[in-house]
Amino acid sequence: MENVKSNTSVSPFGIKDKLGYMFGDFGNDFTFILSSSFMLKFYTDVMDINAAVVGVLMMAARFVDAVTDVTMGQIVDRSKPTKDGKFRPWIRRMCGPVAIASFLIYQAGFANMAYGFKVFWMAFTYILWGSIFYTSINIPYGSMASAISPDPDDRAQLSVWRTIGATLAGLVIGVGTPIVAYKTVNGNPILTGGRMMTVAGVFSVLAILCYLLCFYLVRERVEVPANTQKLHIGMMIKNLVTNRALLGIIAAAILLLLGMLGMQGMAGYVFPNFYRSAGAQSVSALAGSIAMLLICAPFAGKLAAKFGKKELSVVSCAFGAAIYLICLFIRPQSAAVYVVFYTLAYIGLGFFNTVIWAMITDVIDDAEVKNGVREDGTIYSVYSFARKLGQAFSSGMIGGLLTMIGYSKDTAFDPEVTRGIFNLSCVIPAAGLLAVALALFFIYPLNKKKVEENCAELARRRKQS
Numbered sequence: 506m507e508n509v510k511s512n513t514s515v516s517p518f519g520i521k522d523k524l525g526y527m528f529g530d531f532g533n534d535f536t537f538i539l540s541s542s543f544m545l546k547f548y549t550d551v552m553d554i555n556a557a558v559v560g561v562l563m564m565a566a567r568f569v570d571a572v573t574d575v576t577m578g579q580i581v582d583r584s585k586p587t588k589d590g591k592f593r594p595w596i597r598r599m600c601g602p603v604a605i606a607s608f609l610i611y612q613a614g615f616a617n618m619a620y621g622f623k624v625f626w627m628a629f630t631y632i633l634w635g636s637i638f639y640t641s642i643n644i645p646y647g648s649m650a651s652a653i654s655p656d657p658d659d660r661a662q663l664s665v666w667r668t669i670g671a672t673l674a675g676l677v678i679g680v681g682t683p684i685v686a687y688k689t690v691n692g693n694p695i696l697t698g699g700r701m702m703t704v705a706g707v708f709s710v711l712a713i714l715c716y717l718l719c720f721y722l723v724r725e726r727v728e729v730p731a732n733t734q735k736l737h738i739g740m741m742i743k744n745l746v747t748n749r750a751l752l753g754i755i756a757a758a759i760l761l762l763l764g765m766l767g768m769q770g771m772a773g774y775v776f777p778n779f780y781r782s783a784g785a786q787s788v789s790a791l792a793g794s795i796a797m798l799l800i801c802a803p804f805a806g807k808l809a810a811k812f813g814k815k816e817l818s819v820v821s822c823a824f825g826a827a828i829y830l831i832c833l834f835i836r837p838q839s840a841a842v843y844v845v846f847y848t849l850a851y852i853g854l855g856f857f858n859t860v861i862w863a864m865i866t867d868v869i870d871d872a873e874v875k876n877g878v879r880e881d882g883t884i885y886s887v888y889s890f891a892r893k894l895g896q897a898f899s900s901g902m903i904g905g906l907l908t909m910i911g912y913s914k915d916t917a918f919d920p921e922v923t924r925g926i927f928n929l930s931c932v933i934p935a936a937g938l939l940a941v942a943l944a945l946f947f948i949y950p951l952n953k954k955k956v957e958e959n960c961a962e963l964a965r966r967r968k969q970s
Contacts, residue, residue, distance in 0.1 A: 679790020
């Protein structure tokens with residue numbers, strides 16, 4: 506077994522690493538949140554493709570990820586460290602391709618092309634972005650947390666700052682996109698293709714800038730040698746499927762994405778269609794982002810340190826589910842009141858979403874304690890694939906359910922359809938968040954005590970090496 510060694514030739518862990526890691530997810534989510542929040546809306550309302558078709562294609566792309574994610578994880582694990590580290594070089598290499606591929610998804614100039622061509626273009630660009638280029642930058646970025654510092658408290662801080670980056674991206678996208686991309690026609694807010702394409706282009710440029718800031722600010726301090734052991738596919742699969750901690754966090758991640766992206770995805774329909782206010786969608790994104798920055802980010806780490814990351818996440822997700830069930834029962838007619846419910850529920854999922862990245866490093870540590878091999882890239886790639894499944898299932902589910910209630914470009918403001926939109930906007934996130942709480946409680950084994958025991962054991966082994 507090769508031991509993980511600390512690189513003491515670089516500056517100590519500090520604010521530059523936190524800011525750099527924050528900018529990394531800022532860059533990630535300039536394309537990821539844009540896709541999860543507006544791609545379905547763009548292809549149904551601008552490109553005039555059936556919602557179920559969009560959803561099915563987004564789900565089908567995840568089968569490609571089953572190969573590309575794990576392959577990229579193996580590439581990362583088996584790569585040798587360079588003068589820039591083992592993981593950082595990938596960020597600089599792939600920031601341009603992932604940004605360009607994201608921009609290609611939103612080509613409104615093809616709106617009048619044949620239906621088959623539009624479906625092909627959507628599938629091609631979505632796979633190019635998500636399955637290839639996003640995978641090749643996101644897996645090294647996520648795996649890098651273990652190399653920035655061996656200290657679990659430092660990693661928890663990185664998780665918080667990563668969430669801050671995602672929240673800021675969500676703030677810019679969620680607030681700015683509805684303001685810029687919609688125009689009012691006969692009193693109804695309509696998404697316009699040309700404006701959406703401009704928004705996507707601007708966000709792609711900003712994504713590249715954020716990735717480069719991540720590369721230049723972050724330093725890797727833990728030298729993770731290349732995994733030179735012979736690849737045994739059967740053994741690798743066995744280790745993964747028998748890893749209860751990994752299975753638990755995968756289940757929670759998929760369900761979290763169903764809840765969170767259900768909220769964000771349905772916001773693109775409930776505000777402009779049910780409440781007739783694209784502006785309220787911007788307000789909801791602003792309120793949710795502020796709540797994340799002022800409540801979740803400052804207190805998640807402290808609460809997790811006191812009670813445990815698992816314990817905090819179970820309670821917060823159950824709280825978010827309860828808020829949406831109350832909203833479904835009350836059925837507020839005011840968009841402002843709905844925004845309040847949205848924000849409270851966002852706080853509930855926000856605590857879990859803030860500490861989840863630190864929980865992944867806990868899973869990696871747990872696997873190393875049990876198997877004697879550190880596989881940051883492989884484990885993170887499996888987790889990344891699970892998140893993409895959650896994204897795809899969310900889009901597929903939303904697309905299918907919208908089709909079931911009769912939604913199309915022509916029925917977008919029909920009263921019966923908009924009532925169905927409101928119901929879905931509450932039921933989807935409530936079910937997702939409740940399921941997250943149950944998965945963490947019954948499957949995920951890494952409570953506060955177990956995490957501390959694993960950290961102590963790894964520290965003992967590294968001291969002896």
